[in-house]
Amino acid sequence: MRQVTIHEFGSPAVLKIEEVAEPALLPGEVLVDVHYAGLNPLDYKIRDGSSGMAAKLTLPSSLGREFVGKILTAAPDVDLAAHDLREGQWVFGMRAHPDVRGTYAERISVSVDSVAPVLDDSSLPHYAGLALVGLTALDAIEQAAIAQGDTVLIHGGSGGVGQLLIPLALQRGASQVWATGRAANAERIRELGATPIPYDGVNWQEVIADETEGRGVDSVIDTHYFRTFLPSLNHVADGGRIVALPSLADLTPAKERGIDASVPGIAPTREKLDWLARAFDAGELPLEVSEVLPMDEVASGHKQLESGHTRGKLILDVRA
Ligand SMILES: NC(=O)c1ccc[n+]([C@@H]2O[C@H](COP(=O)([O-])OP(=O)(O)OC[C@H]3O[C@@H](n4cnc5c(N)ncnc54)[C@H](OP(=O)(O)O)[C@@H]3O)[C@@H](O)[C@H]2O)c1
Known part of the structure; x- marks a missing residue:
């Protein structure tokens, strides 16, 4: 079968497409015939060796954390019916920590607890990209402790x-959500229900200070961090909090100022994956797939991720 493999850590040039042996099916796992894999910034941080997860990888290895595909078979100790699953069923999911085996492959074996049924097989690329960002967003929102108003x-x-x-x-x-993004993305942010702040055209700090009359906001959720985390501390209201997404974010400056600060940690559970599938199917999580790339364009996908300006999700078609 074909998979994207790395033999060393480094630039996108280390991503190779290779024929490899079929994956071994371990106890507790299902074998999945993958159709699409989601691309995430974490993938390039593992590829270049900067993520803590890179140290756990035995090279050569595939990359990727999430996928959508069909269940081919299950390990002898897995009773699919007891999990409300069956062979031939479309499922999506993501690898749970500390499983660092990749998902950019035609077939993967993965814990049965890390998959859930797809509710609408006309949206397969969306399901391929739903698990990791969905679980992260749920945990980030929980930590942001948003109350009515x-x-x-x-x-x-x-x-x-x-x-x-x-x-x-x-x-x-x-009661009010402001979201920063480049002017090119302002309309999308407005469609989602937030007030866009196009940081490439206006000073976002001045906008927040004006609009909140200097009080600041109750919660900041910072998916960017590098240029935004420190200045954001000046715009957290008394008793407010900040949630930063990158796992390596240094929260010390917030804590020194007495601001509640945290980084979300994610673990796939069947219950949460089922919740995400239902919410996506009901139109409550309008995830955008901006591009579906064939497997041999994986390096170009990683370059886009590294730019830090991906819109919605990039998806890899492992069949193309
Ligand atoms: N802790 C965890 O478990 C966890 C889980 C998932 C992700 N993460 C991390 O969270 C981060 C975001 O993930 P993602 O998948 O959402 O990434 P993404 O899809 O690449 O999105 C990055 C966003 O950052 C925006 N951005 C870039 N420069 C900015 C700036 N100066 N000010 C404000 N916004 C800026 C981009 O918008 P524009 O193009 O409009 O600038 C884009 O919307 C990554 O570092 C990822 O590794 C952590």
Whole structure:
């Protein structure tokens, strides 16, 4: 079968498409015939060795954390019916920590607890990109502790996680959500229900200070972090909080100022995956797939991820 393999950490040039042996099916796992895999910034951080997860990888290895595909078979100890699953069923999901085996492959074996049924097989690329950003957005919203009437600032409102954070913050009762993004993405941010702040045209700090009359917002959810985290601390209301997404974010400056700060940590569970599928199917999580790339364009996908300006989700078609 074909898979994207890396033999060393480095630039997108280390991504090779190779014929490899079929994956071994371990106890507790299902074998999935993958059709699409989601691309995430975490993938390039593993590829270049900067993520803590890279140290756990035995090279050569595939990359990728999430997927959509059909169940081919299950390990002898897995009773599919008991999991409300069957052979031939479309499922989506993501690998759970500490499983670092990739998903950019024609077939993968994965824990039966990390998959859930697809509810509409006309949206397969969306399901391929739903698990990782969906689980992250759920945890980030939980940590942001948004109460009825709260004000929220989201940095990166048109990115993969950002596009789910906006509707989730509104569902939790936020009275006003501002979201930063380039002017080119302002319309998408508005469609999702937030007030766009095009940071490439206006000073977002001045906008927030003006609109909140200097009070600041109750919660900041910062998907970008690098240029936004420190200045955001000046715009958190008394008793407010900041949630930063990158796992390596340094929260010390917030804590030194007495601001509640955290990074979401995600774990796929069947219950949460089922919830995401239902919410996506009901139109409550309007995730945008901006591009579906064939497997041999995976390096170009990684370059886009590294630019930090992906809109919605990039998806890899492992069959093309
Ligand atoms: N802790 C966890 O478990 C976890 C889970 C998932 C993701 N993450 C991390 O969270 C981050 C975001 O993930 P993602 O999948 O949403 O990434 P993404 O799809 O690449 O989105 C990045 C977003 O950042 C925005 N952006 C870039 N520069 C900006 C700036 N100066 N100010 C404001 N926004 C800016 C981009 O919008 P424009 O193009 O409009 O600038 C884009 O919307 C990544 O670092 C990822 O590794 C962490």
